[in-house]
Amino acid sequence: MARVRQTISSRQPPTKKPRRRKERPPQMRNPPTKRKPREDSPPRVLEEEDSWGPEESKRKDGNLLWKLEFDAMPQLPEVGDAFESLTHLREHIKVCHVAWRRSYRHPANGTNTARRFVVSCTVDDCGFFLKCAHSKSADGMVVKQACAHTCRPEDHKRGYEHVTADVLVRYFRDDILQFESSRTNLRDFRAFMVEQYGLDPQKNITHRAMKLVREEKAESSYCYLRAWLDSLSRDFLYDVKQEWARTASGKSRFQRVYVGGGSLADCARCARPVYSVDGAHLSGEQTHGGTLLIFSGYGPSSARRVCILAFAVVPSETCEEMTWFLRNVRDSIPSLAQEEFLLVSDRGSGLVKEIADGVFPNAQWRPCAEHLVRNVRAHYGKHFLPSEMSDAFRRMVKTLDTVEFRSLFDHFLEASLTHEKGCLFTLAAGDSMNPYEKDIKGYLPHPSAFCNIFFKVPCHGVITSNSTEIANGVAKAIGARRAEVMELVEALLAWNMEKKAMVSPVRS
Secondary structure, three states, X not given: OHHHHHHHHHOOOOXXXXXXXXXXXXXHOOOOOOOOOOOOOOOOOOOOHHHHOHHHHHHHHHHHHHHOOOOOOXXXXXXXXXXXXXXXXXXXXXXXXXXXXXXXXXXXXXXXXXXXXXXXXOOOOOOOEEEEEEEOOOOEEEEEEEEOOOOOHHHOOOOOOOOOHHHHHHHOHHHHHHOOOOOOHHHHHHHHHHHHOOOOOOHHHHHHHHHHHHHHHHHHHHHHHXXXXXXXXXXXXXXXXXXXXXXXXXXXXXXXXXXXXXXXXXXXHOOOOXXXXXXXXXXXXXXXXXXXXXXXXXOOOOOOOEEEEEEEEEOXXXXXXXXXXXXXXXXXXXXXXXXXXXXXXXXXXXXXHHHHHHHOOOEEEEXXXXXXHHHHHHHHOOOOOOHHHXXXXXXXXXXXXXXXXXXXXXXXXXXXXXXXXXXXXXXXXXXXXXXXXXXXXXXXXXXXXXXXXXXXXXOOOOOOOHHHHHHHHHHHHOOHHHOOHHHHHHHHHXXXXXXXXXXXXXXX
């Protein structure tokens, strides 16, 4: 028995023979296909200089030398030439290789220190070699050995790797600013460099250079931003309130600004008593991570134009910033503190409603009906609220007819009571619209919070915060949301002046 067990345990599991793959005849094999490059993207590897043609190559070389501030093609330093420091030597060699359309490398580790500088060509057969050392008599770097390039520019197929970010910022700053406002600025700038100068900077290098240019632009604009905002208040009678913060290094940094009054307050005299407030994210260097707050309204019924009554640039959309903004709006437009009006917003009731109740005691807050439709469709599903039912929900919010409102309300209430997500509306026990004798907790608040039939203030058919959304869309379309503070304020004021000319005052 033991022998049988030993025999069975010693057996190896059967191995499966590999399946032989039938070879196709040569005539059946598909030829390899090359992937076509995108037409809108610049080539990764530059074309050879010979393919440009003599006239094209001469034009690109002339543009490149003019940008690099050379009168003619630079020559290799001769033996005995002295440089002030190692930094000047490295900068000169780097710019010369950009003009030569060649690249170099450091042959060995430890050869380039604070007192030595040795480079050679990246092409193995090229005889380029440069060796420099520090000299006490010259008090700088002196060239000890120098051999010129024997290779051709088209031999350097890795591109021009010495087109670094500092070279682009120093010599091609004006070209970078031309493509700053473009959405495809990175791709367009690289294609422009290939077309004008024959250079193809790397993608990460170009992105770094554009970021450095934006930072320098934002830093330089701080010098006259405060004076320009003061001139708006002094010369154009705008109500401008700016706040600056002091950094640890002692420098002043922009924090927030409010702009109202002036021609903006004139629009409030002809606007209907329905306003909206909203925020939009900003992506400029000065306002990166900040928010643009807009307080807007509609013109008279005959014109129905969107008017910006006040706006502010704040660090973030918090309760403190929103309170500061609405208090400034109240100070700029004193009539809002006495009259009754409707305030529409797409933000949560916990933020704007409490602030509006404290700043504007006579105001009635309501959420945006369009955002309520989106939230209901996301919560209950598209089958619960298709397109035709979405229109019916908007009619329920907008109508002033009691019979029509009750029929639409009963329809949505019965449909939601059988849904797995629960009731749509929040109803209290004893309410005339509640068919049960108990409290019902629903997804939306009571219809009196967003339906026009319950509001005492005339709504003029406005159920959304579309006026503020239009203003945010205009700021995005003109590129103001990516601009700096001064450009953003100037663009919004200019757009509002065009709208003001189309609105005729109908209210005192």
